[in-house]
Amino acid sequence: MTSKKLNMKEKYSLLTRDLEWEYSYRDYEEIFKQESFEGIKITDWSKWEDPFRLTMDSYWKYQAEKEKKLYAIFDAFAQNNGQQNVTDARYVNAIKLFLTGVSPLEYQAYNGFAHTGRQFGGVGARVACQMQALDELRHVQTQIHAMSHYNKHFDGFQDFPHMHDRVWYLSVPKSFFDDARSAGPFEFMVAIGFSFEYVLTNLLFVPFMSGAAYNGDMATVTFGFSAQSDEARHMTLGLEIIKFLLEQHPDNVPIVQRWINKWLWRGYRVLTLVAMMMDYMLPNKVMSWQESFEVYFEEAATSLFKDLARYGIEMPDYAADAIAEKEHLSHQAWSIFYNYGHAAAFHTWMPTDQEMDWLSEKYPNTFDKYYRPRYEKWREMEEAGERFYNPTLPMLCQTCQIPMGFTDMENPTMTSYRQSVYDGERYNFCSNGCKDIFDYEPEKYVQAWLPVHQIYQGNCGGAEMEDVLGEYYRINLGTDNLDFHGSPDEARWNAWHNLQPAEDKLKKAS
Amino acid sequence: MSIEIKTSTLEPIRHTFEHTKRRFGDKPASRYQEASYDIAPEKNFHYRPMWQPDKLLNDSSRTAIVMEDWYAYRDPRQYYYGTYVQARAKLQEVTESNYAFFDKRGFADRMSDEVKAKIIRCLVPLRHMELGANMNNVLCCAYGTSTVLTQAFLYNGMDRLGIAQYLSRIGLLLDGNSTDGLAKAKEHWMTDSAWQGLRRYTENTLVVEDWFEVFIAQDVVLDTLIYDLMYRQFDEKITEEGGSDLAMLIEFMQEWHKDNSRWVDATLKSTVAESEHNKELIGRWVADWQEKAVADMAPLAEIAVGEEAVNASVEVLNKRLAKAGL
Numbered sequence: 001m002t003s004k005k006l007n008m009k010e011k012y013s014l015l016t017r018d019l020e021w022e023y024s025y026r027d028y029e030e031i032f033k034q035e036s037f038e039g040i041k042i043t044d045w046s047k048w049e050d051p052f053r054l055t056m057d058s059y060w061k062y063q064a065e066k067e068k069k070l071y072a073i074f075d076a077f078a079q080n081n082g083q084q085n086v087t088d089a090r091y092v093n094a095i096k097l098f099l100t101g102v103s104p105l106e107y108q109a110y111n112g113f114a115h116t117g118r119q120f121g122g123v124g125a126r127v128a129c130q131m132q133a134l135d136e137l138r139h140v141q142t143q144i145h146a147m148s149h150y151n152k153h154f155d156g157f158q159d160f161p162h163m164h165d166r167v168w169y170l171s172v173p174k175s176f177f178d179d180a181r182s183a184g185p186f187e188f189m190v191a192i193g194f195s196f197e198y199v200l201t202n203l204l205f206v207p208f209m210s211g212a213a214y215n216g217d218m219a220t221v222t223f224g225f226s227a228q229s230d231e232a233r234h235m236t237l238g239l240e241i242i243k244f245l246l247e248q249h250p251d252n253v254p255i256v257q258r259w260i261n262k263w264l265w266r267g268y269r270v271l272t273l274v275a276m277m278m279d280y281m282l283p284n285k286v287m288s289w290q291e292s293f294e295v296y297f298e299e300a301a302t303s304l305f306k307d308l309a310r311y312g313i314e315m316p317d318y319a320a321d322a323i324a325e326k327e328h329l330s331h332q333a334w335s336i337f338y339n340y341g342h343a344a345a346f347h348t349w350m351p352t353d354q355e356m357d358w359l360s361e362k363y364p365n366t367f368d369k370y371y372r373p374r375y376e377k378w379r380e381m382e383e384a385g386e387r388f389y390n391p392t393l394p395m396l397c398q399t400c401q402i403p404m405g406f407t408d409m410e411n412p413t414m415t416s417y418r419q420s421v422y423d424g425e426r427y428n429f430c431s432n433g434c435k436d437i438f439d440y441e442p443e444k445y446v447q448a449w450l451p452v453h454q455i456y457q458g459n460c461g462g463a464e465m466e467d468v469l470g471e472y473y474r475i476n477l478g479t480d481n482l483d484f485h486g487s488p489d490e491a492r493w494n495a496w497h498n499l500q501p502a503e504d505k506l507k508k509a510s
Numbered sequence: 511m512s513i514e515i516k517t518s519t520l521e522p523i524r525h526t527f528e529h530t531k532r533r534f535g536d537k538p539a540s541r542y543q544e545a546s547y548d549i550a551p552e553k554n555f556h557y558r559p560m561w562q563p564d565k566l567l568n569d570s571s572r573t574a575i576v577m578e579d580w581y582a583y584r585d586p587r588q589y590y591y592g593t594y595v596q597a598r599a600k601l602q603e604v605t606e607s608n609y610a611f612f613d614k615r616g617f618a619d620r621m622s623d624e625v626k627a628k629i630i631r632c633l634v635p636l637r638h639m640e641l642g643a644n645m646n647n648v649l650c651c652a653y654g655t656s657t658v659l660t661q662a663f664l665y666n667g668m669d670r671l672g673i674a675q676y677l678s679r680i681g682l683l684l685d686g687n688s689t690d691g692l693a694k695a696k697e698h699w700m701t702d703s704a705w706q707g708l709r710r711y712t713e714n715t716l717v718v719e720d721w722f723e724v725f726i727a728q729d730v731v732l733d734t735l736i737y738d739l740m741y742r743q744f745d746e747k748i749t750e751e752g753g754s755d756l757a758m759l760i761e762f763m764q765e766w767h768k769d770n771s772r773w774v775d776a777t778l779k780s781t782v783a784e785s786e787h788n789k790e791l792i793g794r795w796v797a798d799w800q801e802k803a804v805a806d807m808a809p810l811a812e813i814a815v816g817e818e819a820v821n822a823s824v825e826v827l828n829k830r831l832a833k834a835g836l
Binding site for chain 1: 519520522523524525526527528529541544545548549550551552553554555556557558559560561567568590591592595596598599600602603605606613637638640641644645648649651652653657660661664667668669671672674675676678679682686687688689692696699700709710713714716717
């Protein structure tokens with residue numbers, strides 16, 4: 001008997017789509033309970049185009065090969081104490097931010113895609129989500145393993161899941177993902193699959209990995225390369241979900257548009273942490289936040305939304321607001337963290353002269369005018385032995401949960417401030433985007449677990465800051481936090497390299 | 511004699527993460543431990559899920575089973591993603607060469623039409639049931655508590671998709687890719703009276719909300735019975751009837767079931783040992799689902815193997831339950 005040849009598409013369809021059957025002992029709605037409550041109309045799941053046609057046997061094979069190579073590098077890195085080869089110990093704070101702020105999001109993505117991987121009525125969409133769930137689990141676990149060795153030689157990594165559930169600035173990424181996971185399955189896909197993984201991934205995942213590459217961090221960058229093909233799969237899934245929803249029914253268009261508006265703003269606000277990481281935390285800079293924003297958001301999003309115009313989707317609201325902030329965002333964010341350097345789980349510092357010059361060059365319209373004078377003042381204070389720490393607690397935006405430190409872009413000395421009243425209570429916002437998101441679903445956003453409110457209400461270990469930071473957050477005061485200069489991290493680094501304090505080294509280098 | 515390369519040694523400031531240290535002591539932790547314990551979010555969720563407003567996002571009350579510590583479990587295989595995919599890659603490599611060999615030697619042609627028809631009728635429809643198993647295990651992953659459990663559920667769920675795909679390939683191998691075999695198998699699944707009980711059972715599991723009950727109905731009761739019936743008894747029977755080459759094509763399922771059972775048994779045992787409450791509840795679920803499963807699989811068992819087949823599988827299940835303390 002000679003066998004008939006089946007092409008890839010036919011074969012994948014027989015091995016996946018054809019497994020589905022029409023239920024007759026139970027109703028479809030009982031099995032897929034969540035498919036209709038968001039108002040999305042699906043008329044025909046068979047129109048779903050599989051974004052990647054990967055059967056499980058190939059998946060195991062390819063992924064196992066990648067894992068084998070990755071762990072060989074992790075082993076070599078640990079055996080040779082590769083942490084000694086990063087550009088400067090300050091760099092390590094960027095990956096502390098990553099492990100406490102981003103890796104737990106990979107975990108949440110694992111949860112969220114498992115949820116949609118069960119809830120969608122179309123087997124093609126379900127299987128694609130399940131594979132992404134598995135990949136996301138891979139990412140959180142390999143990130144933990146990549147940073148496990150750093151944890152043995154630097155402070156601030158050691159309690160990352162505990163901190164993610166509690167620490168004030170980590171509620172920014174946490175609430176973002178909680179928001180997406182608590183939404184319906186289609187909104188989750190637009191929020192994470194499309195807005196986050198497709199539109200914004202080059203501004204989140206990539207800068208950290210490029211930062212690792214530029215700063216001699218072999219473990220993290222190897223993870224980055226290894227995850228690249230997973231990320232490419234996730235991007236095709238994100239794009240497919242949008243096209244599928246828009247093609248299924250015209251009534252889906254306004255719902256999807258509203259979700260895109262919301263989630264690009266919500267995601268962009270989380271990127272504040274990346275902006276400051278890029279401009280301030282990398283001893284060897286990859287590019288400025290502004291440059292990266294222009295390439296990966298302004299240019300890429302413009303061409304993407306040109307493509308989506310034929311479905312009736314427009315450039316999201318607030319894009320102009322984000323663009324207006326690009327020359328300020330990283331500086332304002334770093335100032336907030338420098339101010340609250342005693343309450344963070346990583347070190348902060350003032351840029352060196354050389355770094356200030358780089359910032360002037362990259363931000364000619366804003367840095368010298370608004371930020372350099374402030375930094376010079378803080379540096380003087382530090383030199384006089386009075387390093388500035390802000391002892392008060394900041395007010396947080398009800399939606400994005402970032403301290404209300406952003407200014408009006410027309411007038412960068414005035415704090416931007418919006419308010420809404422709901423059910424007799426007043427709520428504060430940092431921006432139009434955050435206010436509109438609240439106003440559309442106030443019953444959701446009033447639930448937010450705002451860290452500062454919680455401290456005031458006595459839910460975070462006590463009334464004294466030491467209780468909150470030490471007991472509740474489990475930050476080791478004076479070890480994990482405060483200025484980099486004088487930290488145990490710095491002392492160890494200098495001992496490894498027979499160095500004077502890092503500033504002297506940098507001065508000499510320049 | 512041994513040679514010794516000198517490397518610079520640096521005294522670490524700690525041996526592992528604080529959460530692994532709290533659980534396992536102040537010593538270097540294994541990769542399985544660092545990847546599996548205490549990494550799921552537990553507290554201070556910001557919003558109630560719109561799809562289930564009476565629960566938190568991660569909420570251990572999605573099952574009636576109660577555990578003081580949901581990380582009391584341990585996967586005896588110590589699978590985290592890396593070890594999982596590498597174990598499956600090894601198994602698939604052997605399987606791939608088996609399938610290629612079967613195809614190259616034209617073993618399908620050595621089987622009689624009766625044997626082929628029997629495989630299409632009795633074995634290949636399981637591909638649909640495996641899809642149900644995929645959905646059930648993914649549900650346990652999505653709504654279960656603690657990574658040490660949920661990751662194993664996802665591995666199981668993906669394994670079931672893989673098995674459904676291998677079963678589909680058996681259907682294709684038997685008829686030279688004409689796809690008639692798969693169409694016939696689906697027809698059996700949909701209308702053949704031998705299959706209707708099992709299809710009803712599967713559809714009924716898909717509406718159960720308590721994820722631990724889903725685990726009992728699917729992974730403990732149904733899988734134990736069906737894997738014994740089909741991959742042990744049917745394998746022997748079809749060999750007697752001249753279809754011994756099928757063994758090459760179902761080795762994956764047999765090896766997988768052995769591997770997966772180690773985890774199922776360990777999970778069941780730890781949960782039962784936790785409390786009388788758990789033991790009593792699981793006992794009730796097992797009794798309910800077992801009664802249905804035995805009745806629902808009887809017509810298939812009779813056609814596939816013979817009259818005594820069901821009882822033999824029930825015996826295997828009972829032994830397994832006894833081992834877990836039930």
